[in-house]
Amino acid sequence: MKNVINSLGRLVPTEVPGVGAFMPYSAPFDRIAAMRGAAAAQKPLRAALPSRDKRAASLRAAIENSGLQDGMTISFHHHLRNGDAVIPMVLAELQAMGFKGLTFAPSSIPDAHDCVADYIKSGLINKLYTSGVRGKLGQLLSSGEVDIPVVIRSHGGRARAIEEGSIKIDVAFLAAPSCDCLGNISGCTGPSACGSLGYAITDARNAAHVIAVTDNLVEYPLSPKISIPQYHVDQVVTVESIGDPAKIATGAARITRSPVDLRIAQDSFRLMKAAEVVRPGFSFQMGVGGASLAAAVYLEEYMAEKGITGSFGLGGVGGYMAAMHDKGMFRTVFDVQSFDAVVTKSMAANPSHIEIDASWYANPFNAGALVNNLDCVILAALEVDTDFNVNVLTGNDGVLRGASGGHQDTAAGAALSIVVLPSFRGGVPSIKDKVTTITTPGETVDAIVTERGICINSRRPEITEAARKAKLPVIEITDLKNEIEKLTGVPKPIEFNYDKLLAAVEYRDGTLIDGVYAAK
Amino acid sequence: MKATRSMLYIPGDAPGMIQHAPIFGCDSILLDLEDAVALTEKDSARKMVATFLSRFDFKDLFVTVRINGADTEFFEKDLEAVVPCRPDAVRLPKCNGPQDILAADRRISEIEEKNGIEPGTVKLHAMIETALGLERCFETATASPRVTALTIGGQDFTADMGVQKTKEGRELFYARCRIVAAAHAAGVDSYDTVWADLQDNEGLLRESKEIVGLGFTGKACIHPSQVATIHKAFIPAEKELRRALRVVEAAEAAKREGKGVISVDGKMVDAPVVARSVHLLELAELYGIERGGF
Numbered sequence: 001m002k003n004v005i006n007s008l009g010r011l012v013p014t015e016v017p018g019v020g021a022f023m024p025y026s027a028p029f030d031r032i033a034a035m036r037g038a039a040a041a042q043k044p045l046r047a048a049l050p051s052r053d054k055r056a057a058s059l060r061a062a063i064e065n066s067g068l069q070d071g072m073t074i075s076f077h078h079h080l081r082n083g084d085a086v087i088p089m090v091l092a093e094l095q096a097m098g099f100k101g102l103t104f105a106p107s108s109i110p111d112a113h114d115c116v117a118d119y120i121k122s123g124l125i126n127k128l129y130t131s132g133v134r135g136k137l138g139q140l141l142s143s144g145e146v147d148i149p150v151v152i153r154s155h156g157g158r159a160r161a162i163e164e165g166s167i168k169i170d171v172a173f174l175a176a177p178s179c180d181c182l183g184n185i186s187g188c189t190g191p192s193a194c195g196s197l198g199y200a201i202t203d204a205r206n207a208a209h210v211i212a213v214t215d216n217l218v219e220y221p222l223s224p225k226i227s228i229p230q231y232h233v234d235q236v237v238t239v240e241s242i243g244d245p246a247k248i249a250t251g252a253a254r255i256t257r258s259p260v261d262l263r264i265a266q267d268s269f270r271l272m273k274a275a276e277v278v279r280p281g282f283s284f285q286m287g288v289g290g291a292s293l294a295a296a297v298y299l300e301e302y303m304a305e306k307g308i309t310g311s312f313g314l315g316g317v318g319g320y321m322a323a324m325h326d327k328g329m330f331r332t333v334f335d336v337q338s339f340d341a342v343v344t345k346s347m348a349a350n351p352s353h354i355e356i357d358a359s360w361y362a363n364p365f366n367a368g369a370l371v372n373n374l375d376c377v378i379l380a381a382l383e384v385d386t387d388f389n390v391n392v393l394t395g396n397d398g399v400l401r402g403a404s405g406g407h408q409d410t411a412a413g414a415a416l417s418i419v420v421l422p423s424f425r426g427g428v429p430s431i432k433d434k435v436t437t438i439t440t441p442g443e444t445v446d447a448i449v450t451e452r453g454i455c456i457n458s459r460r461p462e463i464t465e466a467a468r469k470a471k472l473p474v475i476e477i478t479d480l481k482n483e484i485e486k487l488t489g490v491p492k493p494i495e496f497n498y499d500k501l502l503a504a505v506e507y508r509d510g511t512l513i514d515g516v517y518a519a520k
Numbered sequence: 521m522k523a524t525r526s527m528l529y530i531p532g533d534a535p536g537m538i539q540h541a542p543i544f545g546c547d548s549i550l551l552d553l554e555d556a557v558a559l560t561e562k563d564s565a566r567k568m569v570a571t572f573l574s575r576f577d578f579k580d581l582f583v584t585v586r587i588n589g590a591d592t593e594f595f596e597k598d599l600e601a602v603v604p605c606r607p608d609a610v611r612l613p614k615c616n617g618p619q620d621i622l623a624a625d626r627r628i629s630e631i632e633e634k635n636g637i638e639p640g641t642v643k644l645h646a647m648i649e650t651a652l653g654l655e656r657c658f659e660t661a662t663a664s665p666r667v668t669a670l671t672i673g674g675q676d677f678t679a680d681m682g683v684q685k686t687k688e689g690r691e692l693f694y695a696r697c698r699i700v701a702a703a704h705a706a707g708v709d710s711y712d713t714v715w716a717d718l719q720d721n722e723g724l725l726r727e728s729k730e731i732v733g734l735g736f737t738g739k740a741c742i743h744p745s746q747v748a749t750i751h752k753a754f755i756p757a758e759k760e761l762r763r764a765l766r767v768v769e770a771a772e773a774a775k776r777e778g779k780g781v782i783s784v785d786g787k788m789v790d791a792p793v794v795a796r797s798v799h800l801l802e803l804a805e806l807y808g809i810e811r812g813g814f
Binding site for chain 1: 540542544
């Protein structure tokens, strides 16, 4: 395996065995500019004889009909989150049928799916493309006990990889909360409703074969809302249950009472105000975590007080964003995944709550990803470094325990990208000289907000000036790092074995931004 | 010294909270060795508070330590551990009269001298928690120049009176008025008791506005989420600020011109009004309101 140093000084392989050659990361938009006019992968043609019923007798029969063979690629979507029953059900069936060496390419892996680790050990899965890895699977891969190629991609990067042909999905298994006998699918209704099916839409459009798995077969035609139309779906399988509703919706997130998170939230909002991004027509993406959700509370108060209406809210949509939309604070919500039941209902009822696919959301290789129209995004992080690089993937022990998600995509697209995190967790500082793994390049991060001060990227002197003028607690990132280390001490850096690549981390444009290596 | 509107109690055995003290946005913290600390944790809390006082940068926070009462076995140990670390002040609970202040003053003076600390460095906040203490509060406030504030402990005071503490606070009305008056007469600050219901910030705001109206200079609180509400109550009204500015400008002009008499809007203004006006403008500065910006 040949390694090179990319523009961020990170060691990355030029080739991932079993996957192919990769270019090293150079800059956020270099490759995007060069790709204009390049050919996309050819989409499979699904010519089908006239049919009035695509129902397969069983999951096994559907798999047999799909033509799936050892070594092929299967995909799933993660909208049912920890309530998803489809991934374990399908993998168990494939194992029982004796498949080997499949490439597992879900949009992400729900935290609860420890079973994936078992199927890697069994040999059912021998290649993994995902957005992130946690729990038992993260422990397994980080231990080096199994040696399989792993490629981590952002949500926009995955859509790009599928459309340019880096991921060729042979069979897509779609958890379908509502489905009719010809494969029209909606995520808004049914006992396992999950709202948007944004990632599944991309899979359905591009996979060679699509199997819808549903526990809510409705009379044809499904109405009133169709997320995935029947012409993308080859077979329909009815099962008893595709998920556990209690674990699909996270439940409306409560606003944090943590003083640390509240301080971070307040300063994030004050920074947005100082940078003058909150104006009529403003667009925004927030997380559903403590500080970023709380920032929305301050934002909402301000927008109401000033009579400001935003143009759109974007992203994984939580109840708070849906509520702001209902109150008319944003004209439109673009929803690629819905976090709770309130959101699902809002999308079903509200025509300006629009379901979007992953490509529209964040693919850098199309003519208009919505992330590029964001005025501001607030993003969480595990750790950051003095060059503003962000890690959302590995813990401070080097173990895989996070997901790239839309982090890189929104940071690159938004006019103001704010990363929020506590200055230390469990006595370990969050600001390092070098992050363990770079997932989002510092070149695309404008500000880092902690409870002990706001660090603004030197690339944005005008924001620094505005923040200082507004008397915000602006601090140089190295000074903040030193201040925190006075409290926590300086942790001993982890030593890695750079001959042992555990996962290749792609930037959204397909270049390699970093590698996750085995700790010594 | 800047205004201390909010005084946040932090248990002395809660290092996680103490290390975050500078981010809570309060003007002052009260590191508590008394009620918030269990009997079994008194020794470790005392050590921890002393360690933080010696090594931690509290930035521009005013730091007070509430020690255990003179009638407890912890009183001496608390003073011996805390005073050498030079907190801004020590809060003395259950202060029943000048004799309690004089006893504490003597002990603090000894410790200051022993540790080479300038005499009078560590101030005293007298906590009035009994009817007897209330009756003697002016004498308490004037017993030593070390005393810079009177405070009221609502829970203990109502217990001593044999009445229930209510949200309306009628049972504390007289005590509050008396303490505020005594504090003003003695030229020291006055701090109100805590609001216990963390879920009811509206009640906290109502009570805070009431005590601001009575003349208290600050209010204690038990959770960082209460700080902003208390500060909201202390925001000076624009009309007040305009007048304060006129008073201060007139006082400055009188000083420049060597005049002994200050007159504003055709009326004579005396020294306490000037002092109050200066305080209001300082308060305004805390809210980011600049002179002339109102």
